[in-house]
Amino acid sequence: MQPFLGSKFDVNALSNIEDVRAAFELLCREEDKVGHELDEVLDKQTGLDSRLKAVTALTPELGDVKSEGRRLSGLICHTALLAEKVSAKVRQLDLAKSRVAECQQRVHDLIDLRRCSEGVTLALQEEDYEQAAAHIHRFLGMDEGVLRLTSRDLEKSEGEEQKKSSSLDLSLATLHQAENKVRGIVNRRFDEAVNAEDLASIERFFKIFPLINLHSVGLNKFTLYLRGKLAAANKDNLKQALETGPGDKRFNVIFADTLTLLFEGIARIVEIHQPLIETYYGPGRMTTVLGLLQEECDRQAEKIFREFKKRRGIQDKVNKVREVHLGKVKEENKLQARDLDTILGEMTLLQARVEMYFRFVRKRCLADIEVSETGGSETVEKMLTTSDLNRIAQDSLGDYILLEHFFMSENIAKLYLQIRAIALLKNFIVNILELVFVQFILFCLFCFQVFQNQMKLGFPSTYLDQAYTVIQSSLQGKLGAPSDSERQKQLFLAYLNNTESGTEYLTRLQNSVQMDTSVLSASLNPKQAEKIQNCLSGMISVNDRLKIVLDTGMAALRTAVVKPRLKPWIDSFTTIPHNINDEQYSEFEANDPFVQGLIVNLDGLLNTFKIGLTTGNYERFVMLVAGEVTLQLEKAVMKTSFSRLGGLQFDKEVRSLSSYLTSVTTWTIRDKFSRLVQISSVLNVETLQEVSEFSGSQSVSSWKLAPAEVNLSMNKQVQISEHPGSDLRTSRLRSLNI
Template structure:
């Protein structure tokens, strides 16, 4: 093994030792031999440790060895048996396949024999049935109908066995019988229709599908039902024309006539659907419904023509269009919108009943298709149904009618709102004028009437028109009154203009200013109440829409929701009027009164002695008179403003009080007792203003309260007990610079100590 290695140190054998020349090589070879020796010793130790286990395993193997020989023998026997079974199964399977082929051939033979027997039976029976006019037996009992179900090509294969001439004769006779039966059924059905024999009509209608005339049968039956519908509708229309104005249904008689038409068609569909499904199969009802719908279109057109003629509809539409274009016609040409109210209600009722009928029509047609088709085929059929409904004359006529309705309803709503504004009155006990209730009653009535029409486009249009009327016409009236401003003795320009206006009228009216104040405050109240009415209207209409259109498409729901939201947004625009009025009040009524009252604070010393402090406690220098004057001012406005506007007014008064008082405080000098006095005055003022409103106003006094706290400190460093990490829940509204300025108001605090504060 040493000879196979070229490296002398790779195997330290006696042969390699001769090649070791240097001491380094000898030492290296020796080290390797030591390592190898240690490795072999470790391996031998490991084997010796497991000697008993290895001996046990070897003993076990010796015991198993005989069993392995037996297992080998059994495995060979099992393999032989499986091979034999496989061969046997293959042979049996082959025999079974042969038997299946034979069975199928026998079955086909039996079927052909049965078909030949049926053919001969039909040939023999059909002649007798036709002679006896037993048409049901000639078809439904299996003669012609059974003949039509036979496969002629398969039967022709029997010609090779000598049956050819007989089969030809049978086929010829049955084909002749089929044509004869078709002719008879058509003739008998037409005769039954002519004589009005409904039993015979239904009898022969059932035969049509059995002789392969599905579409022809449905067409003939549909025409018969259409004639009945037309006759009944003409009778109802004649009755409608004879109704006098005293009749309770006179104002909606044409809507009732159309309803009767829809109900009669719906009743026919409900009654005849089981008959058609039984004899014609599923998916055939829509063919009949299309025929009935075309007759419905014709009858509705006649009803609408009579309706327009009786109600002078076209003339009314023309007058409305003229008045809409020329907004200010002469008094003689002015069209009274009141006459539209009844007419609009009837138009809406017409459309409501139409939408209800079309939904019924679609539901029945789709239901019939669902029982006959599935997946893609069903989707195509539903598209066909929707296209038919959208293109039918009934739908188009009602769309045209709704178009005119929207124009007239918008005109009615706008004119009635403007009329409500022109007839605006204020009752003594009311904060608002009549125009608010009247206008929102009209708008609500018009929008709800549109919702009842069930027309998504019509509803959306009227919601948009309602938003426009409220946002432009109605709001503009309120805004113009508020924009005129609140009269104030301090507003010299306004006072001058008012005097000039009174002089031009020939006299100086002392009540002009009071009237202007009332107009301003009522307009503010109107705007505030209108905000609430608008939100309530939006909420009510939203509920009605969700309830009425819960099963509509997502697209329709999204359109309606968008328009309802726009109506609700009008409240935001009305709130702008209130906010503008409040700003006017603040500049004209609040600021001119609060500023002089606050000047009294500046004239009251807060650098006081203990005697002065005791005297102030007994004889308040300014705050009680301040509160009294504010109370008088608030009392004046409380009776004139709505609750919400009054609270807003108090809030504005509070804002102005705090603003003016902060400026006054920064111009005043304090000592310790003066700071304590200011704190008492401030508490009295906060307590009063909190008692006169339901809103919280303490937050507005946060800065002043913190000023009072600073002015009450005994020492400058005491501020640090309330500042920074020691502030607790208190949030400081004053900046460090403002705090130092307020501390400097204390005459007893040294400026050096204030500057040293680390804020």
């Protein structure tokens, strides 16, 4: 334990000279520190004295400040007290004013009550029902309890309690009696006007209903009248449609026209009467009116769809199609696709009209809800989705999908049978199928736009799957066929071209449809958008499967044509010496014994297939040939010995091949020759250090050769393989990070 800590230590504990010296040094340091602090304090004395003098000079003024502060505090307290008194009086005045205004309103109500009582009696005698309703409307805006309380207060002040009370009760009884009488008269006279088809009287009494607080009754009666007019008009239209003969130019769409007239009638009713309803009944009533009209629309639309199915034989055709799917119908008794063409068109128009009507209803209801700030879009959607019209349209849509599926399937099958014999014509099948695809996709897109993609999931992909199956089965049938027949070769190439063109057309159609349907994204809910994506995914799936078929066909070409042709041409490389001297190198430079002949043979092979292949397939074929050439040539190199001049000769051969193949294709082909180029570079080095320098200049991703492959390539270089240090090559290569 130390005998001291800081400046505090026990002198008696200092037992040796070292402790005494340490204590002395500590005390000296503390003395210096204290002296330094004292010097600093003394240096500040002058400044402190001057500041204290300034403060001392302000002392007389502090007394004045204190007195002024007290005076200001008193003034503020007095002002606050005065303001509180004034505000209390203002509150009293406001309360008195509000009570006076309330009292005046009560007195005015009593005066208006007497006037209304007298005025309604006179108006009823003169059959001025508008004026009578106005008096009753004013009376209904009063509070009877407040009126009786006000009357009682006035009676007490005037001392005529019995007389005033009987007068008030008489006025109230008169107005209640008049209210019931006016309501009865208005209801009766409105019904009489409806029966008499008196439009002026109908509108006259329709305007009176809200004045007597019968908003719902007035709307129900008026809407019932409009529904009667709508039903009568639709009956005449449907009768005229049924009498239309087959010779009429609108015969094939007559039921779609009839449904259109029904919806136009509803739209006309809304356009004409919406201002009247909003003026006298206030905003927020159109949703109720459209809901009542929707009930009549459901009944009338059901009649139209029923007659459509009956006259067009929809159910019979649906049953026949189902029997075809079950295999219960013979070929000669099967329904013909041409019989469905016009029917499908009319069914599409029916769906289009329904969707157009739903959009109209949504727009009017949402606009009305926005103005009135009552209700919500959920109410409108529920009204439409639960309506009988939506149910009928969905049932019709189910029939349409079944018939359309059968129609497109039959057309594809017949089209394939008709043009199968002339499949040698380049792209003929796929060009025709593309026209069908375009018409069908545009047709489906039209359906998406008119009823927001209510078609069932999977229909487009099912149709495309059939086209894919046709091409795939044909192509697979030709892959295993013997190749000695020129016709079979041409058929194989034709189907291969059809597959490539099919992928191109599907990609183009997919992009086009996605662009066209993107305009619908703002009006679609997530579920509807998901349906569109599911439909488009069918195209993607078929496109991927066609690409697999295309790859299979190209692999068959490689096995049956490219490899057998290239093998003898490349094998000749091993018969040509590459361990050459200067004289042989000069001779090879003047007249190359290998690469010139190979290029001529490759040119002949490529020109043979260029005529029969599409541009895309020809590019793929060139890449296929290039890949096979590099693969087989690399194998041949590993069977050959090279001198350094032979390595230079091989480098020239590789560059000549790469330049030629690059000239016959627009695709990049340099990557195919990267391994051969690196092998030729290795064959041209003289020392291991050159290999290190060369590989070091290449990025990791661009260097294709493994250390073992570099070692094998260097073994083919005679000068390096005979070098005394060749046994240490592998370890040296690893140490050089190759």
